[in-house]
Amino acid sequence: MVAVSAFRQRTPVLLTGEVSMRFGVGLFSLQCTAMQPAHWAGAYRDMREYATLMEELGYDELWLSEHHFFYDGYCPALLPAAASVLSVTERLRVGTGMLLLPMQDPQRLDAVARDLATRSGGRLDLGVGMGYRDIEFDGHGVSRKDRLPRMVRGLEVLEASEAAGGPPLWMGAQLIDPVKRAGLRGHPILFSAALPLERCRTLAKVWESGWVEAGRPLASKPPLGALRNIWLTEDPKEREAARDWVRASYVQYAGLGWTLPAVGEHEQADFAMETDKAIADTVETTITGSAEECVRRLREFEAIGIGHIAFRLMLDGAPRRALESQIRRLARELMPHLRDRVAA
Amino acid sequence: MRLGLALAEFREAEMARLAQAHGLFGVLAGSGNPLTAINAAVYASTATEFVRVVTHVRLGLVHPVTMAEELSVLDNVNNGRTIVLADTGDLDPASAADEIAVLREALSSRPIQHDGPRWKVPAGLPANTTAPPSISVTPKPAQLEIPFWLTGSAARDVHEAAGLPVLARETRPIDRPKLVEPGLTAITGNMKADRDHVTQWAAAGVSHLMLELPVDADLAEIMTMVSRYLAPEVLMPHFPRVMSDSRIPLPWPGDGVT
Numbered sequence: 001m002v003a004v005s006a007f008r009q010r011t012p013v014l015l016t017g018e019v020s021m022r023f024g025v026g027l028f029s030l031q032c033t034a035m036q037p038a039h040w041a042g043a044y045r046d047m048r049e050y051a052t053l054m055e056e057l058g059y060d061e062l063w064l065s066e067h068h069f070f071y072d073g074y075c076p077a078l079l080p081a082a083a084s085v086l087s088v089t090e091r092l093r094v095g096t097g098m099l100l101l102p103m104q105d106p107q108r109l110d111a112v113a114r115d116l117a118t119r120s121g122g123r124l125d126l127g128v129g130m131g132y133r134d135i136e137f138d139g140h141g142v143s144r145k146d147r148l149p150r151m152v153r154g155l156e157v158l159e160a161s162e163a164a165g166g167p168p169l170w171m172g173a174q175l176i177d178p179v180k181r182a183g184l185r186g187h188p189i190l191f192s193a194a195l196p197l198e199r200c201r202t203l204a205k206v207w208e209s210g211w212v213e214a215g216r217p218l219a220s221k222p223p224l225g226a227l228r229n230i231w232l233t234e235d236p237k238e239r240e241a242a243r244d245w246v247r248a249s250y251v252q253y254a255g256l257g258w259t260l261p262a263v264g265e266h267e268q269a270d271f272a273m274e275t276d277k278a279i280a281d282t283v284e285t286t287i288t289g290s291a292e293e294c295v296r297r298l299r300e301f302e303a304i305g306i307g308h309i310a311f312r313l314m315l316d317g318a319p320r321r322a323l324e325s326q327i328r329r330l331a332r333e334l335m336p337h338l339r340d341r342v343a344a
Numbered sequence: 345m346r347l348g349l350a351l352a353e354f355r356e357a358e359m360a361r362l363a364q365a366h367g368l369f370g371v372l373a374g375s376g377n378p379l380t381a382i383n384a385a386v387y388a389s390t391a392t393e394f395v396r397v398v399t400h401v402r403l404g405l406v407h408p409v410t411m412a413e414e415l416s417v418l419d420n421v422n423n424g425r426t427i428v429l430a431d432t433g434d435l436d437p438a439s440a441a442d443e444i445a446v447l448r449e450a451l452s453s454r455p456i457q458h459d460g461p462r463w464k465v466p467a468g469l470p471a472n473t474t475a476p477p478s479i480s481v482t483p484k485p486a487q488l489e490i491p492f493w494l495t496g497s498a499a500r501d502v503h504e505a506a507g508l509p510v511l512a513r514e515t516r517p518i519d520r521p522k523l524v525e526p527g528l529t530a531i532t533g534n535m536k537a538d539r540d541h542v543t544q545w546a547a548a549g550v551s552h553l554m555l556e557l558p559v560d561a562d563l564a565e566i567m568t569m570v571s572r573y574l575a576p577e578v579l580m581p582h583f584p585r586v587m588s589d590s591r592i593p594l595p596w597p598g599d600g601v602t
Contacts, residue, residue: 030417030420030483032483039486040420040483040484040486041420041421041423041424041486043420044417044420044421045423048390068413068479068481069479069480069481069482070482071480071482072482073420073482073483073484074482075417075483076413076416076417076481076482076483077410077413077414077416077417079382079383079414080382080383080386080414080417080418080421081417081421083382083383083386083387084386084389084390084421087357087386087387087390087391088390103410104410105405105406105407108379108405108406111379111380112379112380112382112383115377115379115380115383116380116383118354119354119383119387134472134473134474134475135466135472135474135475135476135479137469137472137475138466138467138468138469138472138475138479139409139465139466139467139475139479139481140407140409140410140467141407141409141463141464141465141467141469142467142469143469143470143471143472144469144471144472145471146471
């Protein structure tokens with residue numbers, strides 16, 4: 001039997017009286033794009049300001065994202081970025097969604113992450129993923145063919161650290177085998193916003209089977225997480241703009257060469273080769289409408305075991321006043337309705 | 345000569361705020377733990393607006409491209425206030441020079457394609473079939489070029505090769521009188537002794553001197569001594585001490601009354 005990590009034994013999620021869902025905003029990738037030019041230092045300042053606003057409004061989590069060597073400055077170093085947010089907040093958790101573990105020296109990463117957890121009162125969540133771009137591996141002197149063994153070695157180091165009180169681990173994965181591995185190892189998944197509900201349902205079951213196969217009781221499983229494209233509005237023009245910002249944000253992933261491979265009956269979304277179709281399909285994952293409609297749609301995710309919702313709001317082309325307005329609106333009109341239930 | 349403050353581990357934000365409030369040019373972060381220096385520097389950075397953040401990193405502990413990426417993020421967090429104090433650690437001079445070359449190339453505004461005695465960047469590994477022959481580390485630093493200072497056993501040799509300043513730890517005549525020459529020294533909290541001490545450093549030609557405080561010092565008290573008695577003393581030759589020794593001007597009535 002694989003042990004439930006010490007962290008999760010210490011802090012069981014389903015306690016009577018605890019809120020059933022946790023809310024965050026992401027992905028903070030600190031990009032300054034061709035469509036939305038800005039100064040990088042301004043992007044880092046803005047993130048700190050968003051974080052303090054989120055904390056005031058009662059959000060639980062802020063999620064960061066990593067890539068390397070991209071023209072727009074896509075954040076390549078998540079722990080310094082996390083440190084900048086943790087240093088100006090007191091309650092908000094900061095998660096890496098995801099830090100590309102095979103490109104790191106796990107011992108050093110662990111030392112840096114534990115230091116940050118100590119400095120912040122344990123508010124760092126360490127989400128790790130594999131990475132998929134040859135250029136990113138090559139720039140760090142790592143062969144892509146070694147990424148799985150390096151990932152496993154890194155996980156072993158970080159799991160030992162977590163068991164000793166280090167930062168809790170999350171994993172990013174979209175395919176059956178890695179999701180199963182995450183379940184077997186006992187780490188919750190943060191699903192991509194590009195995954196429709198049905199695909200999240202399929203993968204959540206796969207994750208759960210791994211959790212149980214490792215000998216753990218089903219009742220002790222932690223809630224999973226999902227990024228969601230969402231825009232709470234009943235104004236058709238605002239809805240149209242928000243969906244277009246979602247579209248524009250996925251154009252960046254087309255540039256990065258990202259592909260969402262097929263899983264079972266769920267077909268591939270190839271952002272590089274079938275850009276328009278992949279983007280159009282992904283835009284359809286966007287939840288929009290009234291608060292009642294958004295609550296109804298998010299309850300569907302809660303029903304499949306997803307207890308952490310990260311609103312994917314850092315969209316290419318979205319002006320800051322729109323983002324701030326949406327962050328406030330979601331906190332005021334949506335989050336209270338989804339926090340009204342307590343776990344049994 | 346200008347004064348800066350060496351920060352104690354886990355007190356970076358508090359001490360950096362004090363350094364800024366007392367008008368020092370910069371702070372030195374990360375000397376307590378080379379693995380976590382950038383965390384320390386980030387905490388000093390977000391607590392301040394003006395001071396330069398000298399970040400003490402040790403070479404040889406991580407791939408230099410990873411280090412460059414972390415330094416560039418740091419420089420954007422503090423809007424161009426980063427200075428790197430590169431500790432050559434256990435590296436031999438050639439390896440240290442090569443690692444610094446990679447760091448500086450990666451932090452430049454040009455793509456990097458480096459093939460040196462220690463590092464090849466990009467690596468050009470066969471399995472990475474779609475990787476191009478050069479890469480560009482982004483984001484770029486907020487400032488045009490992050491200054492590098494050197495310390496450690498190979499620092500003198502790297503200085504010869506790269507022309508970068510070496511952090512002095514004892515007063516000695518410096519060899520680059522018109523350029524930045526940093527130093528690091530401890531003070532005691534004894535005003536007369538410390539005033540004489542920093543004056544000797546200024547006379548030696550050091551341009552930026554980081555001060556280590558006594559471990560048990562009352563921070564508010566010793567920082568007042570630094571800004572009132574030490575900093576003015578070394579900011580101009582023949583400082584007229586009457587200005588430091590005079591009575592502190594009255595506060596606005598009501599200020600400080602609870």
